Amino acid sequence: MVLEIYLDLFSQPCRSVYIFAKKNGVPFEYKSVSLLAGEQYGEEFGKINVLRKAPAIRDGDFCLAESVAIMTYLAEKYKTPDHWFPADLQKRAQVNEYLSWQHSAMRPHGSKIFWLKLMIPRVMGTEVPKEKMDAALEDLDGTLKLFEEKFLQDRPFIVGDQISLADLVAIVEIMQPVGAGLDVFETRPKLSAWRDRVRDAIGAELFDEAHQGILSSQESAKSMDSSKLQHFKARILKKFL
Amino acid sequence: MSSAPVKAYLDILSQPSRAVLIFLRHNRIPHTVQTVALRRGEQKSAEFTRLNPMQKVPVIEHGGFVLTESDAILKYLATVYDVPEHWYPREPLQRARVDEYTAWHHSNTRPHAARVFFMEVLMPSMLGRPADPAKLQKAVDELEQTMQKLGEMFLKRQAFLCGDDISIADLLAICEIMQPLGGGRDILKNHPNLQSWRSRVQAALGEPFIEAHGILYRLRDKTAARL
Numbered sequence: 001m002v003l004e005i006y007l008d009l010f011s012q013p014c015r016s017v018y019i020f021a022k023k024n025g026v027p028f029e030y031k032s033v034s035l036l037a038g039e040q041y042g043e044e045f046g047k048i049n050v051l052r053k054a055p056a057i058r059d060g061d062f063c064l065a066e067s068v069a070i071m072t073y074l075a076e077k078y079k080t081p082d083h084w085f086p087a088d089l090q091k092r093a094q095v096n097e098y099l100s101w102q103h104s105a106m107r108p109h110g111s112k113i114f115w116l117k118l119m120i121p122r123v124m125g126t127e128v129p130k131e132k133m134d135a136a137l138e139d140l141d142g143t144l145k146l147f148e149e150k151f152l153q154d155r156p157f158i159v160g161d162q163i164s165l166a167d168l169v170a171i172v173e174i175m176q177p178v179g180a181g182l183d184v185f186e187t188r189p190k191l192s193a194w195r196d197r198v199r200d201a202i203g204a205e206l207f208d209e210a211h212q213g214i215l216s217s218q219e220s221a222k223s224m225d226s227s228k229l230q231h232f233k234a235r236i237l238k239k240f241l
Numbered sequence: 242m243s244s245a246p247v248k249a250y251l252d253i254l255s256q257p258s259r260a261v262l263i264f265l266r267h268n269r270i271p272h273t274v275q276t277v278a279l280r281r282g283e284q285k286s287a288e289f290t291r292l293n294p295m296q297k298v299p300v301i302e303h304g305g306f307v308l309t310e311s312d313a314i315l316k317y318l319a320t321v322y323d324v325p326e327h328w329y330p331r332e333p334l335q336r337a338r339v340d341e342y343t344a345w346h347h348s349n350t351r352p353h354a355a356r357v358f359f360m361e362v363l364m365p366s367m368l369g370r371p372a373d374p375a376k377l378q379k380a381v382d383e384l385e386q387t388m389q390k391l392g393e394m395f396l397k398r399q400a401f402l403c404g405d406d407i408s409i410a411d412l413l414a415i416c417e418i419m420q421p422l423g424g425g426r427d428i429l430k431n432h433p434n435l436q437s438w439r440s441r442v443q444a445a446l447g448e449p450f451i452e453a454h455g456i457l458y459r460l461r462d463k464t465a466a467r468l
Binding site for chain 2: 100
């Protein structure tokens, strides 16, 4: 039975898993889960992941969630090139360090911009108060500064000379606010240069394919039927407003 | 690999700091502790900021190698030192389960438990007045749901979060779950399955667990005395 990967490319962690699997020639069946349409609440998907989050994989009887865990599992199983998740203890620790930090930094701060700028106005029908938007922008700005200062510094990639899971996870999160119309690269040449290297290392075609959905989300938001998005309302009220 | 002792920069009031300290002590890993008192803002000193620009604890330094982030630290220590394998299993499926938890931990157990502690204990201490009751209740409700998910998705019918044996997942989780105790709140009150798990974890960790958490019991008693 072939590996099943459950994905929605609007989701950052889904993009990193997708890119990783495709880049490394991992044989898998792409199982689409439309988060916008609420497909994660279906009965079948509940069997894959009781918490109903994507990405998730089913490898025979083994089900696994959490993009970081999925990618390190695949790296080991398919013996992907060392640079993705180095065997060297210190390099590996540095990859783990970034993958850990980003959960409470890049991920929420980038994600929030996408929600405040694009999703909430579409679902709730109102713009978000300026102070909330400004605060979110400040958070993201601070995070990007730390990213450049501590994780990039003068290196081509986060851990040394080659791309690793750290860069992959970082780039997909940073692309999320870009999809909402915030060009974070415009005023940050160092970040842009890194983005170019990452895109190159992944392969421009694969990178662009994975990001096509998110980069056209401003357009698709206009044609989104807001009545179908109402299942997000409770979460929005709890989390953002 | 360096045979130098590990230098650990910690504040025992910090949940991830406790996890690292307990691991070092329980596994008898040669180490020294440098306290960074968060309440006195010592993490903002020029010296500490040079070590860690994030201005957070825990940090370790091992033969010149500096590492932050508790789960990265625990995984590094478990690999470098000859600790029992159950802490961070080598078998891929078992390891994936631990990695799955340590990822989920960051957006769930950690922030939700920390928020309740922050609102009930730290904020009043800093601002001189209690937290907004509605906001506190919202945080408590969210934590309650997270504990529910912890049981459903991870513990299930197992002895520990990721299998039959204790791992770094349990260590990280328990330190977060203990934190609200500093404000006199037992967040496992409605979760008998997690209470049994907590007892098993405490038993497995032994003396280092008790020592490390002494500060929370003292804080709880101080908080209670103030009311």
